[in-house]
Amino acid sequence: MRDLERRYRQLLRAYPAGYRQARGGEIVGTYLDLAEPDRRWPSIIDVVDVLAGGVGERLRAAGAADLIPGIRLAAVLSFITATALAGFWGTAEVVTSSASWGAPAFGPFATTGIVVWGCWLLAGAVHVIAPARWARVAIGLALFLTAAVVPIAALFELPRPYLFVLVPQVTLGLLALAFPAHTARRQRLTPLAVASAAALIAAGVLSGKSSWFYRFNYGGAFLPEAGAVLLLTAMLAAIVLSLRGDARGLWALLVLLTPIGLLGLYPLTENIVGAGHADFRVITGTTAAIFLLGGTTLAAALAIRARSSATADTLAVRLHERCPNCGK
Amino acid sequence: MVDAPLREPTFWILTALAGPPMHGYGIIREVAALSEGRLSLRPGTLYGALDRMVDAGLIEADREEVVDGRQRRYYRLSTTGSATLAGETERLRRNVKAATARLGALAPAARPIAPRALGGLA
Structure with a gap:
């Protein structure tokens, strides 16, 4: 051989x-x-x-073949959310004032986050004009920068976005890598269109505010609000598709529970966990708990689906073994 | 039951099999040729799609043989697959006809723009 x-x-x-x-x-x-x-x-x-x-064949054997299309749907929603957040934070980096309250700055921008958000918006543009493989490369680069900004900022003592902003962005980005290879140009424009709308909101509510916007005022509340919108959108998609006998939406909703939970890291760590100032330990601990909860929910759904699929197969075999005339 | 419109790989695999039975490697090459290189299937994707299409009754296994020590299974279009491909082709033909008619109506209005622009530049 x-x-x-x-x-x-x-x-x-x-x-x-x-x-x-x-x-x-x-x-x-x-x-x-x-x-x-x-x-x-x-x-x-x-x-x-x-x-x-x-993996596809194992899911098919477990009666969950529609999990992969569900992940692809979740990836589309994740990418739209990630670029929208980049539009919001990127604009906030530009329009907020770093002079007030003695906040540290990164040149004319609030923090080094401007590089991260710029790369995410670039990924949104590449998604429109280039084949899927180039869009994945651009998302990969944005993911790398989102993770790398933490040690780089620490090394050069530069301001950076908080972890409760970066962690959901990385999770959304990882999921976004699974977006479908073939989509219509009009659909591919959606992430940039939503990002532009988010940028307008940021310009409207954060202009002239302090560059501490990541934590305070509207900036701090934006992530949980974005999570709520994503949850409602995923639930609506799940209901509409389920009415057509398509389970993709339900799987997408289950997969999205983890990033949706992470979008709520700010209120979770500071209000529920009770940490007045969420440090690295609190953030990583809460993130691990959300991943565990999201993963367990998905695994439980897969196990239930596999069991019901096996029961259906057994019933089908038993019915097949019956006498076609008398049914015994 | 197969939803319309067909996904692009499904459409091209059915089109590739609308002829003599083919094995996996043959289907990959035929799909690449028919789509003028726009769709490049890999075996993992292909066999997943073939399994789904067998389950949906669109294609059937024809025969197996071993060539140069490599196992090959040939697939052929089923009656359902043939009807599905014909239905999808008709749907696409109508779409093309409608779009062509719209573009034809648009062309005379669009035509004067180019000479004016050129004149302005000159």
């Missing part, structure tokens, strides 16, 4: 054992047909493709 074939067969462990046994030879054969003659390792694209195919 060639090295390449052996490596593809190892990757195929992502698939359920039964499926692998029945279809593994055929799938590996197709990968080998497509590979260049001198290739010894599967390409990154093939690794992702095998893993995605395996």
